[in-house]
Structure formats: C-alpha cells, structure tokens
Amino acid sequence: xATIRDVAKRAGVSVTTVSRALNGYSDVNEKTRERIKEIAKxxxxxxxxxxxxxxxxxxxxxxxxxSGLKIEGSKDNFTYEVLCGVNDxxxxxxxxxxxxxxxxxxxxxxxxxxxxxxRKVEGIILQGIKTDDPYLEEVLxxxxxCILIDIPMESDSVGYVTTDNKDGAKSAVTHLLDLxxxxxxxxxxxxxxxxxxxRLDGYQEALQEKGIAFNGSYVVDGAFLEEKAETETAKLxxxxxxxxxxxxxxxxxxxxxxxxxxxxxxxxxEELSIVGFDNIILSAYSTPSLTTIAQDRYQLGFEATKLLTxxxxxxxxxxxxxxxxxFIKRESTSENHN
Amino acid sequence: xATIRDVAKRAGVSVTTVSRALNGYSDVNEKTRERIKEIAKxxxxxxxxxxxxxxxxxxxxxxxxxSGLKIEGSKDNFTYEVLCGVNDxxxxxxxxxxxxxxxxxxxxxxxxxxxxxxRKVEGIILQGIKTDDPYLEEVLxxxxxCILIDIPMESDSVGYVTTDNKDGAKSAVTHLLDLxxxxxxxxxxxxxxxxxxxRLDGYQEALQEKGIAFNGSYVVDGAFLEEKAETETAKLxxxxxxxxxxxxxxxxxxxxxxxxxxxxxxxxxEELSIVGFDNIILSAYSTPSLTTIAQDRYQLGFEATKLLTxxxxxxxxxxxxxxxxxFIKRESTSENHN
DNA sequence: TTCATCCCCCAAAACGTTTCGGATATGATT
DNA sequence: AATCATATCCGAAACGTTTTGGGGGATGAA
Numbered sequence: 171x172a173t174i175r176d177v178a179k180r181a182g183v184s185v186t187t188v189s190r191a192l193n194g195y196s197d198v199n200e201k202t203r204e205r206i207k208e209i210a211k212x213x214x215x216x217x218x219x220x221x222x223x224x225x226x227x228x229x230x231x232x233x234x235x236x237s238g239l240k241i242e243g244s245k246d247n248f249t250y251e252v253l254c255g256v257n258d259x260x261x262x263x264x265x266x267x268x269x270x271x272x273x274x275x276x277x278x279x280x281x282x283x284x285x286x287x288x289r290k291v292e293g294i295i296l297q298g299i300k301t302d303d304p305y306l307e308e309v310l311x312x313x314x315x316c317i318l319i320d321i322p323m324e325s326d327s328v329g330y331v332t333t334d335n336k337d338g339a340k341s342a343v344t345h346l347l348d349l350x351x352x353x354x355x356x357x358x359x360x361x362x363x364x365x366x367x368x369r370l371d372g373y374q375e376a377l378q379e380k381g382i383a384f385n386g387s388y389v390v391d392g393a394f395l396e397e398k399a400e401t402e403t404a405k406l407x408x409x410x411x412x413x414x415x416x417x418x419x420x421x422x423x424x425x426x427x428x429x430x431x432x433x434x435x436x437x438x439x440e441e442l443s444i445v446g447f448d449n450i451i452l453s454a455y456s457t458p459s460l461t462t463i464a465q466d467r468y469q470l471g472f473e474a475t476k477l478l479t480x481x482x483x484x485x486x487x488x489x490x491x492x493x494x495x496x497f498i499k500r501e502s503t504s505e506n507h508n
Numbered sequence: 509x510a511t512i513r514d515v516a517k518r519a520g521v522s523v524t525t526v527s528r529a530l531n532g533y534s535d536v537n538e539k540t541r542e543r544i545k546e547i548a549k550x551x552x553x554x555x556x557x558x559x560x561x562x563x564x565x566x567x568x569x570x571x572x573x574x575s576g577l578k579i580e581g582s583k584d585n586f587t588y589e590v591l592c593g594v595n596d597x598x599x600x601x602x603x604x605x606x607x608x609x610x611x612x613x614x615x616x617x618x619x620x621x622x623x624x625x626x627r628k629v630e631g632i633i634l635q636g637i638k639t640d641d642p643y644l645e646e647v648l649x650x651x652x653x654c655i656l657i658d659i660p661m662e663s664d665s666v667g668y669v670t671t672d673n674k675d676g677a678k679s680a681v682t683h684l685l686d687l688x689x690x691x692x693x694x695x696x697x698x699x700x701x702x703x704x705x706x707r708l709d710g711y712q713e714a715l716q717e718k719g720i721a722f723n724g725s726y727v728v729d730g731a732f733l734e735e736k737a738e739t740e741t742a743k744l745x746x747x748x749x750x751x752x753x754x755x756x757x758x759x760x761x762x763x764x765x766x767x768x769x770x771x772x773x774x775x776x777x778e779e780l781s782i783v784g785f786d787n788i789i790l791s792a793y794s795t796p797s798l799t800t801i802a803q804d805r806y807q808l809g810f811e812a813t814k815l816l817t818x819x820x821x822x823x824x825x826x827x828x829x830x831x832x833x834x835f836i837k838r839e840s841t842s843e844n845h846n
Numbered sequence: 847t848t849c850a851t852c853c854c855c856c857a858a859a860a861c862g863t864t865t866c867g868g869a870t871a872t873g874a875t876t
Numbered sequence: 877a878a879t880c881a882t883a884t885c886c887g888a889a890a891c892g893t894t895t896t897g898g899g900g901g902a903t904g905a906a
Contacts, residue, residue, distance in 0.1 A: 171625070173892060184856045189894060199854060220567070220628055221892035224558045225861045241592050241806050244789055250588040254579050257609055266627065268606045271595050283552075287509070289604065290558055425793070451582055455763070457795040468579050511862060522886045527864060537884060559862035563891045 172213035180209050192217070223290070231266040232256075232478060233291035237298040237305070239271035245396070246422050246450045248467055252297050252319060255471025263479050270294075272305070282308040293478045295319065295471070300362035315481045317474040321364050322490070329481065329489025331474045335365045335447075338463040338495030339372025342417050342445045345461070345497065347380045350506035351415035351443060355406050357392040357399050357427055359419045369419045369447065388413070392423040399426030407434060407442075414442060414506050421446035421453045424460055428502070443503040449496075458501035465495050510551040518547050530555070561628070569604040570594075570816060571629035575636040575643070577609035583734070584760050584788045586805055590635050590657060593809025601817050608632075610643070620646040631816045633657065633809070638700035653819045655812040659702050660828070667819070667827025669812045673703045673785075676801040676833030677710025680783045681755050683799070683835065685718045688844035689753035689781060693744050695730040695737050695765055697757045707757045707785065726751065730761040737764030745772060745780075752780060752844050759784035759791040762798055766840070781841040787834075796839035803833050 178185040183202065191198045191206040209215075223229045234256050236249055243249045253269075260267045268289055282305045286294055293315035299306055301321065309316050310325045318330040346354050356373050359366040374384050390406050392399030399418065403426060407413060418424035424446030428438065436442045438458050446453055449464030473491045480487055516523045521540065529536045529544040547553075561567045572594050574587055581587045591607075598605045606627055620643045624632055631653035637644055639659065647654050648663045656668040684692050694711050697704040712722050728744050730737030737756065741764060745751060756762035762784030766776065774780045776796050784791055787802030811829045818825055 174894095175892080185893080186856055186858095186895085187854085190855090193894085197854065202854085216622060216626055218562075218628075218892050219626060220558050220562045221861085222894075223861095224556075224562060224863090224892085225894050227861080229558070239592055239595055241589060243592075244585045244589060247582045247585065247588065250585065250591075251579060251582060253588075253591075253607075254577055254581075257577055257607060261609065261614075266606060268604060269591075269595060271599065276599075284554060288554055288557060290556075452790065452793050455790050455794050512864095513862075523863080524865080524886055524888095525884085528885090531864085535884065540884085556862050559891085560864075561891095562862080562893090563864050565891080 171218075172215040174215070174217065176213055177206065177210050177215050180213065181206050229266075229290045229292055230264060231268060231289075231291045232260060232475070232482075233268050233270050233286065233289055233294045235270045235272065235286070235294050235296050235299075237272050237296075237300070237303065239269075239298075245452070246420070246448060248448075249297060251467035252471035252474075255468040255473075256295055256475045257471075258468075259472045259475035259479075263475070265475075265479060277303075277305060283312055283314070286312075286314050292482050293317075295474045295478060296321075297471075301364060302362050315478060317478045317481075317489075319470055319474055324489060327481070329477050331470055331477060331491040331493070332365075333465040333470065333493045333495055335368035335495075336372040336375070338447060338465065339369035339417065339419070340376045341372075341495070341497050342447065342463050343373050343376035344379075345499075346415045346417065346443055346445060346503065347376060347382070349415075349443060349503060352382065352506070353410070353412045354388065354415045354417060355403075355410065355413045356389045357403055357406075357416060357418040357423045358389055359394040359423070360391060363394070366419060373417055392418070392420075392426065394420050394423060396422050396426040399423035400430045401426075403427040403430035404434065407431065407436070414508055415503070416442065416444045418444065418446045421448040421450045421460055421462055424462070424502075425452060425456060428456060428458075428460075439502050439504040440507065443506070445503055449498055453500070456502075461500045461503040462498050463495045464498050466493055469493055509556075510553040512553070512555065514551055515544065515548050515553050518551065519544050567604075567628045567630055568602060569606060569627075569629045570598060570813070570820075571606050571608050571624065571627055571632045573608045573610065573624070573632050573634050573637075575610055575634075575638070575641065577607075577636075583790070584758070584786060586786075587635060589805035590809035590812075593806040593811075594633055594813045595809075596806075597810045597813035597817075601813070603813075603817060615641075615643060621650055621652070624650075624652050630820050631655075633812045633816060634659075635809075639702060640700050653816060655816045655819075655827075657808055657812055662827060665819070667815050669808055669815060669829040669831070670703075671803040671808065671831045671833055673706035673833075674710040674713070676785060676803065677707035677755065677757070678714045679710075679833070679835050680785065680801050681711050681714035682717075683837075683841065684753045684755065684781055684783060685714060685720070687753075687781060687841060690720065690844070691748070691750045692726065692753045692755060693741075693748065693751045694727045695741060695744075695754060695756040695761050696727055697732040697761070698729060701732070704757060711755055730756070730758075730764065732758050732761060734760050734764040737761035738768045739764075741765040741768035742772065745769065745774070752846055753841070754780065754782045756782065756784045759786040759788040759798055759800055762800070762840075763790060763794060766794060766796075766798075777840050777842040778845065781844070783841055787836055791838070794840075799838045799841040800836050801833045802836050804831055807831055 174185050178188045191203040295317050297319045313327045316328040320332045390402040431442050446460045446462040449462045453460035453462050512523050516526045529541040633655050635657045651665045654666040658670045728740040730740050769780050784798045784800040787800045791798035
C-alpha cells in the first residue's frame with residue numbers, strides 16, 4: 171500500500187503539498203497538482219482512512235443499530251427494507267454503514283454509549299427498539315446524534331422518523347365502516363411499541379366519527395406475533411360472535427387471524443372482513459389476499475439517514491419526519507351482509 | 509473522551525504501562541494493573557480503535573459486499589438471512605461488520621480492490637454476485653481474503669460456501685418421479701448463476717437414474733424472476749401438454765408457475781405437481797403451499813463468516829463448505845393420475 | 847531601493863494507540 | 877563485594893494522515 175509519503179517522495183514535494191493537492195486546496199500550483207494526481211494514480215495511492223479519521227475526528231460512518239436482528243424478521247422484512255433505504259441514502263451521501271446488533275444479553279455487557287463510541291460511528295439509526303428498553307433512556311441522554319425509527323421522541327441530539335400510524339389505522343377502520351360493519355374487533359400489537367397506541371387511537375377515532383361506541387373488550391393483544399394473534403383471534407371471535415370485521419395492527423397478525431377464522435369455519439371475506447397494516451409481501455399471496463395499509467419501510471430508512479446526516483453536517487432543521495400510508499384494497503374485505 | 513494518557517496521568521504511570529496492563533501483559537504488577545483498571549472504568553476510558561488499528565494494522569472488521577441490495581430482495585430474503593448469519597457469527601467472534609453494496613453503476617467508478625481497501629476491512633464476504641460480473645475475476649486475483657457465497661471458486665485467498673444444489677435438485681425431481689410423473693418440466697434460473705447449472709445437473713441425474721430420457725425442450729429459463737417464470741411456464745405448458753409436473757429452481761419462480769397454471773385452469777396439485785427450491789416464507793403461505801427443497805441461508809452466512817475469520821487468523825484448513833438441503837413436503841405435489 | 851502582496855511550498859505538531867529496547871531496583875547467587 | 881536474574885516500569889518511535897504557522901521568491905507599487 172502506497173502512502174502519502176511515497177507519493178511525496180516520487181513527486182519531489184512535501185507530504186503537505188500532496189495532501190493539499192489531492193484535497194483540492196487552492197494554494198498549490200495547478201501543474202504540480204496534476205503531476206501529483208498522476209503519480210498518485212500510478213502508485214494506486216488511496217488515503218488511509220484510519221489515519222485521516224484519527225486526525226480529523228470524523229469517520230464518515232453511521233451505524234444502524236438494530237435490536238433483535240433475527241431470522242424471524244424475514245416474515246415482515248421490516249428491518250431488511252429499512253436497511254435498504256439506509257444503505258442507499260448513506261451510499262449516495264458518501265457515508266459508510268456499519269451494522270450493529272444487540273439483544274438483551276449483549277446489553278448487559280455494554281452500555282449504549284460504549285457500544286457506539288467504540289465503533290467510531292458519527293451517528294446512529296435505531297431500529298426495532300422497544301419503549302421499555304433501557305437503551306432508549308440512554309439514547310435520549312446521550313449526545314450522540316441518533317434517529318429513532320417509529321419512536322416519536324426527541325432531544326437535542328435525537329430525532330425520529332415514523333409513519334402516520336393513527337391516520338393509517340383510521341382509514342383502515344373507516345374502510346370497514348364504509349362497508350357497513352358495525353362490530354369491528356382489533357388485534358393490536360404489544361404495548362412496548364408506540365405504534366400500537368397510535369393505531370389504537372386511529373381505530374377509536376374512526377369509530378367515534380361514525381358515532382359508534384368504543385368497546386374495550388373488542389381489542390386484544392396479539393403482540394405482533396402470528397401465533398399469538400391466531401389464538402387471541404379465536405378467543406375473541408368465540409366470545410363476540412357479533413364481530414363481522416377485524417382490524418389487525420400488523421399484516422403478520424392478520425395472517426394469524428385469517429388462519430383462526432378459517433379454522434372456525436368462517437368464510438372469508440363474506441363472514442369476516444380483515445384488514446391489516448404494513449403491506450408485507452405475504453399479504454399479496456395469502457388466501458384471501460389481504461386488504462391493508464401500506465407503509466414504506468424503505469423510505470423510513472432513507473429519510474432517517476437523510477435526517478441523521480443533516481444533523482451531522484450541522485444543517486439545522488426539523489429532526490422528525492412522518493410518512494404517509496397508502497390504503498390497498500384486496501380480497502379480505504367485503505360488505506357486511508348481516 | 510478519556511484517552512490512555514489521561515488514565516496514565518491519573519494512575520501516575522506511563523502510557524506504556526496502561527496499555528500493557530489493560531491488554532493483559534504479564535510484565536505489570538497485579539496491584540498496579542488493578543488500580544489502572546479501576547481508574548479506566550472511573551474515567552470511562554475505552555481505547556480508540558482507530559488509533560489501535562492504525563498501529564496494529566488490524567481492524568477486526570469484515571465486510572459484507574452485496575451486489576444489488578435491493579428492495580426486491582424482500583421476496584426471497586436471501587440476502588437478509590445471510591446477513592443475519594454473518595452478523596451473528598461476526599458478533600460472536602468480536603468482528604465488526606460493515607455493509608458494502610454495489611451495482612453495475614458503482615462498479616464503473618471503483619474497482620473491487622479500491623472499494624475494499626478503502627473500507628479497511630480485513631476480509632470480505634461476497635453475496636449476490638453473478639458469474640459474469642467483472643468483480644469476480646478481480647476477487648480471484650486479489651489477495652484480500654474473501655468468501656464467495658454460492659460460487660464454487662477458490663484461490664489462495666478466496667474460498668466459498670454453498671448448498672448442495674445438485675443433490676437438492678435431484679431429490680426434488682426424484683420425489684416427483686416417485687409420485688409417478690414421467691414428464692417433468694424445469695423452470696431454471698438464469699445462466700449467470702452457478703446454482704442454475706448445478707440444479708439442472710441434479711434434474712438430469714434424477715431422470716437418468718430412473719431411466720427417463722432428458723428432453724431439452726422441457727427446460728426453460730425463468731431468470732429467477734416471478735414474472736418471467738410465469739410467462740415461460742405458460743408457454744411451456746402450452747407447448748407440452750404432456751407435462752404433469754414442474755421443478756422450479758427457486759420458490760419465487762414456483763410462485764410464478766403456480767399463477768400461470770391457475771390461469772390456464774389447471775387444478776393444483778391434481779393436474780400439475782410443482783416443487784420449488786429455497787423454502788422462502790411465501791412457500792408456506794401460497795395456495796397450494798409449496799413442496800420445496802429448503803436451504804439454510806442463515807447457515808450459509810454463518811459458515812461463510814467462520815471460514816473467513818479462520819483465514820484471517822491464519823488457521824489453515826478447508827476454505828470451502830457445502831451445506832445440505834432438506835426436503836419439505838407440502839400441498840403442491842401429488843400422485844400422477846394420468 | 848524598500849515594502850507589501852501573492853503564490854507556492856514546507857517542517858513539525860497532532861491524533862491515540864502499541865511496541866521495541868532498555869532502565870531501575872530488588873533479591874539471590876557466587 | 878560482585879554478578880546475575882527477575883520483576884516492573886518507561887521513553888520514544890511508529891502508524892499515515894491533516895493542519896498550523898510560517899518562509900522564500902517573484903511581482904508590483906511607492
């Protein structure tokens with residue numbers, strides 16, 4: 171590996187001049203600059219980023235910290251698609267991306283600050299963290315720039331990007347109401363996610379606007395898990411046979427709900443309408459295919475990165491961004507025939 | 509950020525001693541070692557990895573270079589699951605992971621060597637590269653340690669990990685033959701993937717063992733794409749109505765095949781048996797669910813990382829690993845009734 | 847001639863580590 | 877008393893950059 175010294179020697183100038191020539195400073199003669207560039211190319215010189223970072227105290231690196239990077243994530247692809255967005259944006263802006271993953275085990279050993287400082291990243295995007303995670307508090311106190319995904323919290327150094335969950339949920343439920351459904355259940359996610367509360371809010375607001383009373387026993391906790399959703403749905407339908415429609419806070423849970431309904435012999439969608447949230451791949455392939463609220467996970471990652479790099483480069487501006495959802499009609503919803 | 513100098517000052521020793529104390533050298537008194545550790549913790553000292561790497565010429569970092577890290581990858585999750593495996597193994601072994609993605613555009617600008625040297629990674633895992641990619645040649649010439657995924661090529665510094673594609677394909681086709689099918693089509697992947705050839709070999713070998721002549725016109729190119737597979741399947745079935753079964757070189761293509769068959773009014777699986785390859789999530793949810801050959805993508809990533817770190821640490825040993833497949837029976841295959 | 851301006855260039859310090867080659871003190875051995 | 881081995885410690889160099897604070901020469905103006 172050729173160093174800057176090699177180039178300097180060969181060019182008969184000082185390392186200072188090489189550095190300044192290559193970095194586009196104006197106090198170097200154009201002729202010598204060209205010569206230096208020539209030689210650099212000849213020697214296949216490329217600056218040692220470690221050395222550069224060490225002196226400049228900038229690494230041009232961001233980290234994607236994901237809590238629970240597990241194979242189960244394949245089902246909703248949330249993390250993968252966020253990752254794609256982050257990667258694309260970071261690439262465009264010349265930032266390197268390091269992937270950091272934690273789990274409750276690792277968190278015992280290292281604090282957030284340690285974890286992040288060690289990796290020498292300038293900023294962090296946080297994905298998949300729950301609201302009761304001890305890291306979250308640390309993040310908000312720390313002065314390491316950070317963007318949270320789907321956790322609407324801010325501080326001087328942290329911002330967030332999320333989807334308009336309330337509005338999305340509202341349009342889902344409104345869709346069901348428009349189809350004539352009066353008794354609509356909800357399979358919500360666990361309470362360690364902000365989005366659960368938001369989606370519940372949307373559910374309630376939609377009901378309220380149509381003058382339908384909210385019934386707490388119509389809402390159950392599916393914990394964002396397919397199996398849990400299946401058993402909870404079964405129980406719910408058993409207990410409340412009057413339900414003709416379900417709003418699920420995630421497509422994956424909707425898959426569980428579909429299975430539960432099928433097992434109970436309910437005809438879909440004639441005897442039970444189901445709408446999900448997320449628009450995961452599966453929702454287009456299931457039988458019946460799933461009417462759902464699409465959120466753009468790629469964009470979530472992309473915007474998070476944009477926000478983060480803006481912060482890093484000192485561009486003052488909003489540190490939050492809320493994305494819109496899109497309603498997607500498929501087969502799993504139909505008019506209420508009761 | 510506290511530096512080693514701060515610790516040294518506070519402890520009243522030299523930086524050398526602090527360094528050696530913290531790194532477990534024996535030529536430092538246990539008492540002072542304890543004192544230094546104490547102070548280090550007190551000052552929240554953690555060594556600057558940039559500085560360390562600079563002098564040690566080791567970064568303890570590996571790169572996952574993926575060609576075409578795109579949102580479309582959501583459908584088969586190949587990259588995501590490999591990533592999970594790489595991440596887990598790297599984490600266990602104390603390596604950092606940086607994600608590098610390229611596309612044909614970026615490859616114009618930077619050679620493989622540049623791309624990799626700049627990032628200061630010690631080794632690379634290469635995923636998603638096609639056989640006609642110019643990078644591949646460069647990889648084999650380069651002396652940067654590298655593990656290829658699903659490309660069985662070796663050199664002094666590069667090894668590979670892959671699945672036993674031929675055997676997997678063979679068992680898929682054998683399954684169909686055992687069900688009494690005599691005319692079996694194949695929707696293969698494009699020829700820029702090694703696995704395509706291997707799976708074709710397995711297909712042929714299975715036929716041969718049962719004494720059935722190979723018919724080249726039964727094999728079409730679905731390019732690993734769902735849509736392409738759909739149109740190719742439609743054409744194939746039209747041209748060869750005698751076909752009662754299909755072997756698809758990927759589950760995603762099988763999805764296309766299923767759709768094509770349905771559109772033609774074929775009853776599945778009674779009038780057409782289909783077996784896929786991969787065992788992607790979708791295959792369990794489609795109607796009919798897909799009989800397939802499972803390959804462990806997570807393990808692929810995990811083993812790749814193990815191989816790579818072995819190389820990096822000078823452990824001489826095999827630089828290749830071939831994983832086995834598992835046959836999974838679902839609804840899409842049944843006995844031949846003709 | 848003298849002085850101020852540019853234009854180019856450079857030596858040296860700094861970043862935070864690790865490591866090499868001693869240095870010192872202590873105690874044991876001869 | 878002299879020598880030697882051992883246990884601890886340390887100064888300084890090295891890694892490859894960027895940046896700071898000039899320095900010298902040419903040019904133009906006074």
